[in-house]
Amino acid sequence: MSENNGRLAVRKTYKLFVGGAFPRSESGRSYAVRSAKGVFLANAALASRKDARDAVVAARKAFPGWSGATAYNRGQILYRVAEMLEGRRAQFAAELVDADGVSARKAGELVDAAVDRLVWYAGWSDKIAAVHGSANPVAGPYFNLSTPEPSGVVAVVAPPMGPLLGLVSVIAPVIVSGNTCVVVASERAPLPAITLAEVLATSDLPGGVVNILTGRAAELAPWLAGHMDVNGIDLTGCPEELAVACERDAAENLKRVFRPDPGEDWLATPGTARLRAFLETKTVWHPVGI
């Protein structure tokens, strides 16, 4: 972004991330993103209802492959995302300084925490079934096994604060278990989300597993909450009134709704609530006999 040595910098165009590609908003709209100090940073795409729907289609398309991948493979890919993020540490730190007005040192710590968060979740991929599944001792000659499975396509309204650490902390628990998602990035600070999309696109993550929209949560979230092919919604980034409206709309097809803890500290170890929010339990019975 900065212009050094009299050379005019080549700026980046920030677009959406849908189905593994970087399209502009079909609406042709954009909005000016400013730094914490009010300096113009870039024009981000202002996603529309149609973009949200396209993103759901991409997420649905990616679901069979991603949920059918081995847990080991998903863990490997999440770890790869962490590696890619680590490699771009300086770039993300600079974006966080711009976005949040934090010191360079603090920004670096936030990037480190985001990398560590991804590593933490990567390790969960092949532990979830062991911890949340069970072999059930039923009173009869039956094999009976319960295993966790992903709910499907999850809409995630990312927190307005924490444009990188908060974002990673809401995406990772959703996808590590095999869900695919449509994320509405922080409206205030969307640029790190699109840079994260560049990381995701180069981490062997299949296209469509994570789709990122930039724009207004108040405009996009209701469409996602009412969408009949979305199975769950994380309302973390919704202000109170919007969250209630979305929760009401989500009842239409009985979406799994994650209501955030308002005091959530992104730097603390997350616990499993976010992991569990978008898991189903499947129980299989089979008679035992010869």
Add this chain to the structure above:
Amino acid sequence: MRLEYAPAPESRDVVEIKPSYGLFINGEFVEGGGTPFKTVNPADEQALAEVACADEADVDRAVQAARKAFGVWSALPGAERAKYLFRIARIIQERARELAVLETLDNGKPIRESRDVDLPLVAAHFFYYAGWADKLEYAGFGPAPRPLGVAGQVIPWNFPLLMLAWKIAPALACGNTVVLKPAETTPLTALAFADICVQAGLPAGVVNIVTGAGETGAAVVNHADVNKVAFTGSTEVGRLIARSLAGTGKKLTLELGGKAANIVFEDAPLDQAVEGIVNGIFFNQGHVCCAGSRLLVQESIRDELLDALKRRLGTLRLGDPLDKNTDIGAINSAAQLAKIRELADAGEREGAERWSPACAIPERGYWFPPTVFTGVAQSHRIAREEIFGPVLSVLTFRTPAEAVEKANNTPYGLSAGVWTEKGSRILWLADRLRAGVVWANTFNRFDPASPFGGYKESGYGREGGRHGLEAYLDV
């Protein structure tokens, strides 16, 4: 040669039905503010008893009683709560025969089922969760999981006492207190359960039973001092509850409708599959949310399987639910019968072929013969909507992929069945079926240790097993 069975009726004398029942609030039976209603025996349309109707003020009193009791109950050592639940389980076993007869009278289900399925499972459920009450820190939800408070619970009429057990046992084990509303047409075993709570010496207010219809249920789930809502019933009502609870922060679990596929491959053991299909859809007159209401049969064995199935259906006995030889009892209510008729008629109108065995229908009461529709398309209402009656829709498939596609082609996702001798195929299908319970080479099995609940519009949360605790803990 066809052997006829002599009547073998279970005696009604083991149960004493009072002319009228009150609400059970704070350990006492009290009058209700609403207009009392009659509960009838669906097998002969005779009124069994008059039951109080709880209005908003009654529900408020029940919630206050539960709130007051919550302090004491949640502070009890888990081992003490466990002992109360063990006591309740034992009393249920002691009174099993009485409760089975009462259930059959009020619900219309065959005594063979209430005696051999419902009651043993009810007692087992209390035993199972009794054992959890002092072991919650080992349940995998952290070192000191806490109860939520007052649970408002609304249950359906298809398994009245069993659904009560599924709701109350885990709630109490975790330290919550409850206000439970049984279904309008089947309140009697819940009121008998209130008496069991008295016999067990359960502290007043820990369990409150409020009878009534939809308005009473709405008052329970919408009460501001209820912390947790658990509902089993139709997807339509589940949606309304989810909407009305938006923004309240109440924890919600829903166990709703289903339209399960029962998939039979050409290598399946045919006789076993036929038994499984019959058990899947005709158990409890098909009043089962997880009923195998869509038979998906591989095209190559369609005719052979249908012939065997029709032969078997010809041997089912429909009639007096109290007769120990009865297979198919009465439809629970006139309203449900009308709904089944409407959907079955729609099946015919939309072009499916209807078949029922020759079957005498009693003159009084609500009855519907076991019915099979063939030539059903996926777009037909009888392939999409939950009928909640003894009506089977038969569709065919050629490849495993097509079976999965058709099985999952529904907004529901409660259960599914697979019949094949090939183990790897079972596991392949089990992975792909979007349903909370998959029965392979069996159907409609239940156990307190086994989690039950749906995907998609069949609801969320699990009942049974370690998983069932999560709904009643602050985790």
